[in-house]
Amino acid sequence: IQVTQSPSSLSASVGDRVTITCRASQDIRNYLAWYQQKPGRAPTLLVYAASNLQSGVPSRFSGSGSGTHFTLTISSLQPDDFATYYCQQVNGYPQTFGQGTKVEIK
Amino acid sequence: EVQLLQSGGGLIQPGGSRRLSCAASGFTFNSYAMSWVRQAPGKGLEWISAISAGGDLAYYADSVKGRFTISKDHSKSTLYLQLNSLTAEDTAVYYCAKDLSAWGQGTLVTVSS
Numbered sequence: 001i002q003v004t005q006s007p008s009s010l011s012a013s014v015g016d017r018v019t020i021t022c023r024a025s026q027d028i029r030n031y032l033a034w035y036q037q038k039p040g041r042a043p044t045l046l047v048y049a050a051s052n053l054q055s056g057v058p059s060r061f062s063g064s065g066s067g068t069h070f071t072l073t074i075s076s077l078q079p080d081d082f083a084t085y086y087c088q089q090v091n092g093y094p095q096t097f098g099q100g101t102k103v104e105i106k
Numbered sequence: 107e108v109q110l111l112q113s114g115g116g117l118i119q120p121g122g123s124r125r126l127s128c129a130a131s132g133f134t135f136n137s138y139a140m141s142w143v144r145q146a147p148g149k150g151l152e153w154i155s156a157i158s159a160g161g162d163l164a165y166y167a168d169s170v171k172g173r174f175t176i177s178k179d180h181s182k183s184t185l186y187l188q189l190n191s192l193t194a195e196d197t198a199v200y201y202c203a204k205d206l207s208a209w210g211q212g213t214l215v216t217v218s219s
Contacts, residue, residue, distance in 0.1 A: 033206050035151075042201055042209035043151065054207060086151050090206070093165035095141075095153040 005098025011106040018074040020101045022087035031091035034072045038083045108132040108208040115213030128185040128202030135183040144198040192217045
């Protein structure tokens, strides 16, 4: 299963609403996770099962979608949110990641 | 608290081998599937292998199938990844992970002469 993530990068300002999209090459139901990664660090889980917020993750993050189309939304971008974001399909093996979206400061 | 402590990386010559370790604590190790994910320098994440909770089923990405072997030692609560026939394309930070939510700190494997 291929996962196509877009955009590959974006520039945004603090307070902006940001949306990142992942499309799967076939129906993966809701078997999709979203991660945030900062330079030199391991990824951290933001959202699992497409729309469930991981404990401790700020409520400005939200995930939606099912089947083949998924989105991660940051409702009001904060300084700590400048990072790279990845989606991962976990509908069986092999699992695959999207190509990543780097969120930079405008 | 779940902890995954990795070891075993380093500089390896092309064609060489290395075993990576991931020592787990804070959860019942034999009740969870585990995975390995790698990240080449400046690149994205690549899922490479997973093993079932009981250790009897293993899965691999095509890029490592036949060269890498994943295993679990329940007596030591440790996950392993045996790397064989290494090439420069295997140079990456390797992460172990428990389901989706817990990751090791990563260990750098550099394949170079």
